[in-house]
Each structure stands twice: as C-alpha cells, then as structure tokens.
Amino acid sequence: MQTSTELSYNLPMDLKINEPRTLTGGRVISNLTAALLAIFFALPMVWMVLASVDSEATNQLNLPHLTAAHYWVAVQSENLSALGNSLIISTVATVVGTMAAFLAAYVLSKQHIPFKNPLLLTVLFLSGVPISILIVPIYKMFAALGWLSIIPTGILLGVTALPFQIYQLKNFIDAIPVELEEAAVLEQASSFQILWKVIFPLAKPGLASAAIFGFVNAWGNFLMPVVLINRLADQPAPVRLFGFMGSNSINYGVIAAYSIIYSLPVIVLFFGMSRQFKAGFSLGGAVK
Amino acid sequence: MSVRLDIPRVDPVSFVFLAPAALLLCALFMGPVIYAIYLGFTNLQLIGIHAINYRFTGMSNVVFLLHDEIFYQSLWLTIVFVIGSGAIGATMLGLVLALALQGCMPFVRWISSAAAILAWTLPPTTIAFVWMATSTQSGLISLLAGNRQFDLLYSHAMLVVSLANAWSLAGIAMTMFSAALRNIPGDLIEAAKLEGASLRQILTSITLPLLKSTIVTCALLMMLMTFGNFTLIYLMTGGGPANDTNILPVYTYLQGFKFHNLGYAALLGNVVVILSAVLGGLFVSVTKSRR
The missing domain is CATH 1.10.3720.10 (MetI-like)
Structure with missing residues (x-):
C-alpha cells in the first residue's frame, strides 16, 4: 500500500518538490556570497574603527583596550x-x-x-x-x-x-x-x-x-x-x-x-x- | 522689430553665462594640457640651470622614451592595473554582489551594500592607509594566511593595490548593476521558472545577456576611474618595490618631482592623455551607439 501511494504522487509532485529546493539553494548561495563580500568590504574598516579606540593598537584585529586618547x-x-x-x-x-x-x-x-x-x-x-x-x-x-x-x-x-x-x-x-x-x-x-x-x-x-x-x-x-x-x-x-x-x-x-x-x-x-x-x-x- | 521665429536665435547672454567655465577650463585645464605638449619636447628641470634656462630639444625626449625600459614596464603595468583591477576586478565584484543581493535576506543585503558603498565613499588617502595596514606584515591578510611574517604588500604589491582599487570602486559598480537588474522584467524570470529552468540557466541565458550592455559600460567606467587612481598606488607603494607598481601616472610624478626631469615627465603625461583619449573615445562610442 505504501509503495502504491508513493508511486501515485511521486511523478506529479516531483516538480513541486523540486522547485522550492532549487530556490532555497539559490537563496543559500546568495546569502553566503553576500555575507562573504560584506566581510571583505567591512573588515578593513572595522579594523580601522577598532584601532582608533585601542590604546595598544596594531595592524592586527584585536578587541580594543578602550581609550579616546x-x-x-x-x-x-x-x-x-x-x-x-x-x-x-x-x-x-x-x-x-x-x-x-x-x-x-x-x-x-x-x-x-x-x-x-x-x-x-x-x-x-x-x-x-x-x-x-x-x-x-x-x-x-x-x-x-x-x-x-x-x-x-x-x-x-x-x-x-x-x-x-x-x-x-x-x-x-x-x-x-x-x-x-x-x-x-x-x-x-x-x-x-x-x-x-x-x-x-x-x-x-x-x-x-x-x-x-x-x-x-x-x-x-x-x-x-x-x-x-x-x-x-x-x-x-x-x-x-x-x-x-x-x-x-x-x-x-x-x-x-x-x-x-x-x-x-x-x-x-x-x-x-x-x-x-x-x-x-x-x-x-x-x-x- | 521683426524676429524670424523659424531660425533658433543665439542669445548673446549665453556667452556671458558660458564665460566663467570657459575661462577657467581654458586657463587651468586645456591650456596646461597644450602647454604640456610643448614642455614634453624641452629639457626643463625642476631645479638647477635648466629650471629657468630650458630650451626646445626636438625629439631627444622621445628618443629617450623609446629606449626607456622603465617606460615599457610602466606601460605594461598600467594595462595590467586598468584591465585587471578596473575592467575585471571592480566590475566582477560589483556584478557578483548585485546578483547576490537580489536573493538574500534584507539584513544581509543592508549590511553588504552599506559596506560596499561606504568603502566607495572613503577618500583615497584613507583607503591607502587601511589597505597598507591590512596587507603588510602582521596585518589582517597575514593573519588569514596564518603567517605573521607574510608581507603581501611587499611580495605581491600589484595584487594588493589592484585589490584595494577594486574594493574601493565595487560600490558604484554594484549600484549600476542593481539598477539594471531592477529593469529586467520579472515575468521573463517567471516564465523561465515555469519552464523548469535551473537558476544557472536563468543566469546564463536571461540575466547575463540582458546585462551585457551594462557590463560593457561599467567595465569602461571602472577602467577610466582606475586609470586616474594615482593617489592609492603612490601612497601605498610609491611605485615600488622595484617598480612593481610603477603605473604611468606614478612614473610621471616620480620623473618630474623625484628625478627632477619635468620635461620628460610632461612627455609621459602626454602619453597618459593619449591613452585616456582612447579609453574615453571607446566609452563615448559604446554608450552613443546604444542610444
């Protein structure tokens, strides 16, 4: 009985199941790419902001020892x-x-x-x-x-x-x-x-x-x-x-x-x- | 007073309005460009006796240019920089970002587009500083590479300045591509989806072909802007190490104000004008033919 129900909607459902999956696949790729690029664009600027308030600032990325000096x-x-x-x-x-x-x-x-x-x-x-x-x-x-x-x-x-x-x-x-x-x-x-x-x-x-x-x-x-x-x-x-x-x-x-x-x-x-x-x-x- | 209405009338006031811009451009832009053509054929120096008593020396600067190996290297580096960083790097970054933004969450979209545009608004000196700090020893890139001693700015200077330039220009490219993507009719994509086209098929046979003209325009604009980017390279590397990043605008400056050969620098500047005329002509003909 189980096999018959599976068979019965395997074919017509195939498209419906497939469509959202490719879409989410695309969404994952989009989000990942955008997030990676966001890091690429933001990281140098984030470093600059952190260094400006870090009393022991170097060109490494550290948590700052806060200072306004x-x-x-x-x-x-x-x-x-x-x-x-x-x-x-x-x-x-x-x-x-x-x-x-x-x-x-x-x-x-x-x-x-x-x-x-x-x-x-x-x-x-x-x-x-x-x-x-x-x-x-x-x-x-x-x-x-x-x-x-x-x-x-x-x-x-x-x-x-x-x-x-x-x-x-x-x-x-x-x-x-x-x-x-x-x-x-x-x-x-x-x-x-x-x-x-x-x-x-x-x-x-x-x-x-x-x-x-x-x-x-x-x-x-x-x-x-x-x-x-x-x-x-x-x-x-x-x-x-x-x-x-x-x-x-x-x-x-x-x-x-x-x-x-x-x-x-x-x-x-x-x-x-x-x-x-x-x-x-x-x-x-x-x-x- | 009879005025013929079928012939467009030239209002003399027009010339009054045009005068300030025309005078300024002639005195401080076009005039100097023409003056530089003459200076390129003289032995003018920054200091010393030829600073005041310079004379026309015919083709001797041109002969020197044709035998100047650094010039050829510089020309090659300019082409590598303009095409690699401008036409390919910045354009691709902007395109990939704009495509990714279409299908991502609002929060991610906001962060990445804001970061790209912020990077674009920064003044060149700040960009040079940030990227210098990022790419020298113990900077972010060496941390990512897992080797504190790794000095990418020294070992691969051209790569770093190209990356920095693409980083700073991708924001505009992204804006251009996002606008172009919004103009693609949604029902085209919808129809393709109903036909069962995969995302990759939609990208390669609908989106990218429709973006072709924007890609060309954007690549040319990025090339023009990259070509003018003297400050970034000069501040980050000064043209070094060992002339590795000595693009023509930097070489012009070094010849004139470091080696004191103003005459020869003027000739190098003339080469830059010719190259930018070629690029500009290309840009105009491509954008005109599309209208």
Whole structure:
C-alpha cells in the first residue's frame, strides 16, 4: 500500500518538490556570497574603527583596550589646522566649480549656441582625463606666477571637478520643462531673471549633488596640494596623513583616529544627501 | 522689430553665462594640457640651470622614451592595473554582489551594500592607509594566511593595490548593476521558472545577456576611474618595490618631482592623455551607439 501511494504522487509532485529546493539553494548561495563580500568590504574598516579606540593598537584585529586618547592627539593644533586647510581648499573648489558649472550647464541645456555638440564632447572628454597629467604644466605656471599657495590650489581643484559638474547639472536642467521658461519669457523676464527665479530653485537638488561632488573631489585630492602648496603649514589633511604613514614608527591608533575624522565629512555628505546624489549621479550622462 | 521665429536665435547672454567655465577650463585645464605638449619636447628641470634656462630639444625626449625600459614596464603595468583591477576586478565584484543581493535576506543585503558603498565613499588617502595596514606584515591578510611574517604588500604589491582599487570602486559598480537588474522584467524570470529552468540557466541565458550592455559600460567606467587612481598606488607603494607598481601616472610624478626631469615627465603625461583619449573615445562610442 505504501509503495502504491508513493508511486501515485511521486511523478506529479516531483516538480513541486523540486522547485522550492532549487530556490532555497539559490537563496543559500546568495546569502553566503553576500555575507562573504560584506566581510571583505567591512573588515578593513572595522579594523580601522577598532584601532582608533585601542590604546595598544596594531595592524592586527584585536578587541580594543578602550581609550579616546588617539582622537585627542588627532585634534591637536597642527592636525586640526590641516583639517582646516582641507576645508578652505574644498570650499573654494566647491564654490568656483559649482557656480561656473551651473551657468554653463544652463546654456548647454536650454539655449541655442553654435558648436554645442563639440563643446559637450570636449567637456565629457575632460571629465575622463586623469588630472595627474596637469601637475607638470600647472606647477610651471603657478611657480612663474608666484601662485604656489592654498587658494590657487583650491581654484584649480574646482576646475578639475568642473567638467563632470557641468554634465551633472546639464542633465538635471534638461529635465526642467521648457514651458516654465516660455511662460517667464511671455512675462518679459530677462535671461538673468529666468536663470535666478525659474531654473535655480528647481535645480537646487542638482546643485547640491554637484556641490557635493566638487567638495569630495577636492577633499580627497592628495597630489595637487603636495605639489602646489609651498608652505608646510598650509598643507591639507591627506598630506598630513601621508606624513604619519611615512614616519618610522607608525602609530596605528592615531592614524586610524585621524583617518576617521578626515573621512567623516565625506561619508556624512554622501549619506545625508544620498537621494539627491543618486538622482544626480544616475542622470550623469557619463554613467548611463 | 521683426524676429524670424523659424531660425533658433543665439542669445548673446549665453556667452556671458558660458564665460566663467570657459575661462577657467581654458586657463587651468586645456591650456596646461597644450602647454604640456610643448614642455614634453624641452629639457626643463625642476631645479638647477635648466629650471629657468630650458630650451626646445626636438625629439631627444622621445628618443629617450623609446629606449626607456622603465617606460615599457610602466606601460605594461598600467594595462595590467586598468584591465585587471578596473575592467575585471571592480566590475566582477560589483556584478557578483548585485546578483547576490537580489536573493538574500534584507539584513544581509543592508549590511553588504552599506559596506560596499561606504568603502566607495572613503577618500583615497584613507583607503591607502587601511589597505597598507591590512596587507603588510602582521596585518589582517597575514593573519588569514596564518603567517605573521607574510608581507603581501611587499611580495605581491600589484595584487594588493589592484585589490584595494577594486574594493574601493565595487560600490558604484554594484549600484549600476542593481539598477539594471531592477529593469529586467520579472515575468521573463517567471516564465523561465515555469519552464523548469535551473537558476544557472536563468543566469546564463536571461540575466547575463540582458546585462551585457551594462557590463560593457561599467567595465569602461571602472577602467577610466582606475586609470586616474594615482593617489592609492603612490601612497601605498610609491611605485615600488622595484617598480612593481610603477603605473604611468606614478612614473610621471616620480620623473618630474623625484628625478627632477619635468620635461620628460610632461612627455609621459602626454602619453597618459593619449591613452585616456582612447579609453574615453571607446566609452563615448559604446554608450552613443546604444542610444
């Protein structure tokens, strides 16, 4: 009797039994892979966080002997002023890049100008060029002009972000319906008024993401300041961090704490405005 | 005043709006790139008499370049780094992660995507520090290998910097692939399941073919971003040991600011521009042809 019942639903049930099994098999593989990759991505960062609060920090993964001393050292005068220099450089870069990019993006998006496509292609090309190639000619120029200091370096870093920002903003402004401008034109608004009263308010999320890109780009740059800033006291945080790393006895705890303080603004900017950033990024022509 | 409405009008204000960006880009970007073409053919030095009294030296830098073994090594390493770490490493990591995220528990999904994106947001100097600590003696990798003395950063420097670069870029690749996966119609997968297709069959004959264009775009973007990644390598290895990680951007910097040969460094920079133009052209033609 048993064999007969087994036989009776062995065949038709086979598919039903099989289907969930392959699915769970897939789920197990998915979960395992994702978990392994999570460890791969997280472990170096977990180490950094633990080392920053461990009074006996090494580059091994240990349970920390809790202390806040590393953070205290990391915000001492010179370290703090390096962060201040980073802030100056990045702010200058953000303001210069975002403002120029916004004006240009509006024209490239909405107005009729000759040679628009070649211009756009040039901008796209520039956004892909590794900016390290600029150091030799820029160094020569800045040295001749006596500009080897913090503000010109900030302006230069703003310019290196400019091509991508133009693309970001152009794609954002493209999405603003032309009817709004037409209505403004009928009301005798000037180009300046249209830009300021119609486009600017609507483009704010795009401007935010472009500004974040500009800030992060300048905040993270190591090469330009190290070559283009003469005074040691004017060097930004990444250069100071590199100085720590190169010293004979590496103090992992302090470097980890300083790295975290240095990285935090960027992380906050990204996650705090991730929605806008994602919008700007997925619109960014270079990506799609 | 009669204005012809059938011809698009050029508003002079446009040029006023364009002026700041145009001036900045010409003065601090395009101008210097062109200036570097000239400097590449001079004997300009960082210090010494040729720092001020430099002159056009014709093809002598080019002749030197063609006989410079380190240049060829550097070119090869650049290709290995850009393709191995960017086109393959970062893209594959992002793809595998995005695929795995589709079928896993919300908690695991949240942790792994957050970790990947966090890794991407870190500034290059922090990434260099974390990976240096991880891969030198007694670091995490040597612990995992079971040998405290194991110094992977010294013995396999290119592997470590490639891994670090892929680690830092996979977050964007994952975002791109996740978006593309969401666009695959669910009924396609459903239909395949009803036909009794195995997961592997669904992956190889539906998902991956539909992702092909995203894979190409993503690989090219990762290559461009990897190519520009000077900071990571310079901070982790300085191009060493024994030029093992001396990719072109690093070699350019070393020639200019360590060996003081600014003229020759400018020429190396020109090679970088040509290579990135090729990559960029590829990227534009691939993305354009798809529209």
